[in-house]
Amino acid sequence: MTPGDGFFAEIAGGADPARVREAGDLAATVLVRGARDSDDPALAERIVHLAETEGLETLAEVWSGAPADTLAGSLWRLFVLRSWVYADPERVAAEYEAGQRRVDVARVVAGVADPPGPRELRTMVDDVLRGIARGDFAVTLFRASAFARIVAAGRAGLESSHEEVSRMLVLSEQLEAAGHEEIRHTLG
DSSP: OOOOHHHHHTOOOSSOHHHHHHHHHHHHHIIIIIHTTOOOHHHHHHHHTHHHHHOHHHHHHHHTTSOTTSHHHHHHHHHHHHHHHHHSHHHHHHHHHHHHTTOHHHHHHHTOOSSOOHHHHHHHHHHHHHHHHHTOHHHHHHHHHHHHHHHHHHHHHTTOOHHHHHHHHHHHHHHHHHHHHHHTTOOO
């Protein structure tokens, strides 16, 4: 005997995961594609500070489970990267500085001031997110990827754990792949 529809309707357990994912995908699309047509600097600032105003937990609920090759998954990775830079800027600066000597091309793409102190890295990561509103999401993804690649190289040079190096390298590769998807108009 199987339960009827009424049985499932009365179960309290939170939002339907499929609806949360659908809402997350829609929000990501509106954020990226809608911002592209705006020249409003206030919109760019709202995007940069979205995790602060809405809470990283809220973004996690709607975007963290999204695959890396989607708008929602890409946005999640960008906001996590920004949150990490703000949470531990001294460590980020040390890893970036150690890596920039090893990955010259990525340093140019990332666009960080020299020397790369904590304040400069915060400025860079905010500028990367402002790129969402400037309309070239692929460039935003490539800059974030280059930044993560430099940090991965820095972690390797500082003899961080293999897991820490690998995690940052995977993030870099995911953002770069999403950038290529965006160029092909297949990032959904």
